[in-house]
Amino acid sequence: MRALLLFFTIFSTTLIYGQSGNTIADAISLDGVTTDLSILSSVTVTASGLTPVCGSNNEDVFYKHTPTSGDNKITIGMLSGALGAVLATVDYQILRANSGDVNDLTLVTCDSYGVALGIGGEFELVINNIIDTDVYYIRIYKMSGLGASLSGLLNGTTVSMVSVFDAALSSEDIAYNKIKIITKDNTIEVLNNISKYSDYEIYSLDGKQLFNVKSNSEVNSIDITSLNRGLYLLNLRNSNENYTYKFVKR
Structure with a gap:
């Protein structure tokens, strides 16, 4: 189990610090406890340019977590104290890098929570049956509201x-959800084939059978060179x- 908490200390904004987490490629790792983290003030924080964008602001900071081998559940959350604004909104985005590849991202959620004077605000998201080779990212946007700033939020x-x-998650659910299928150019890769699927068929959307392969060994890779571009x-x-599984041949 990894209980990972990140506490932020904002240094004087008259100085300029090199910022980590300004893009997904240099996301700040939450694989341990980090304190006294220097970030730029909200004046100098820039937008990463990653799409899609959630919320009305583009300025953002990225953090990531890599599950331990065998983990099957992740909990992601934020807790904001009562800040110097009557009411503010924190927009955030949670992304999953399939097999840790930042070029193969899945949007988990775009959401927000409110931060009120004297009350604060928080959110928590629990995701079951995760694949332990995936990496999870949280993207925090500049807070919107009266006098709100990214540095003030953090x-x-x-x-x-x-x-x-x-262990409460059933082994049946884990096995079903752990299979992963990746389409790369002219090949389909079948990963985590726990159910030991050995035969496969490919159909066009009009129901025409294009492949019907029977094998005595597990399916690991399928050559789709002969398929035209389209949905199958x-x-x-x-x-x-x-x-x-529905896939696109590009």
Whole structure:
């Protein structure tokens, strides 16, 4: 289990510090406890340019968490104290880098929470049946509201990302969700084939069967060079069950 808390200390804005976390490529790792983290003031923080954007502001900072091998659940949250604004909104975005590849991102959620004077604000998101080779990112945007600033937000905010192995999650659900299918150019890669699918079929959306392959070994890779560009259905099968996946040949 990793209980990961990040506390932010904002230094004098008359000085300029090199900022980590300004893009997803240099996201600040939450794989340990970090204190006294220097960031730029809200005046000099820039937009990363990553799309899609959530919320009305573009200025953003990235943090990431890499699950421990075997973890199957992650909890991501933020807790903001009562800041110097009557009411402010914190926009955030959670992204998943499939197999840790920042060029293969899945948007988990775009959301926000309110921060009120004397009350503060918070959010928590629990994701079950994660794949432990994926990396999770939280992207925090400049706070909007009366007198709000990114440095003001981070000065009073704790960010936590915790991944664990939860034995209460059924092994059946874990096995079903852990399979991962990646389409790369002319190849489909089948990863984490826990159900040991050995046969597969590919159909066009009008129901025409294009592939029907039976094998005595697990499916790991499928050559789709002969397919034209378009949308298709892949059906993986074993003697007891099947798994259907929609993919795009580019």
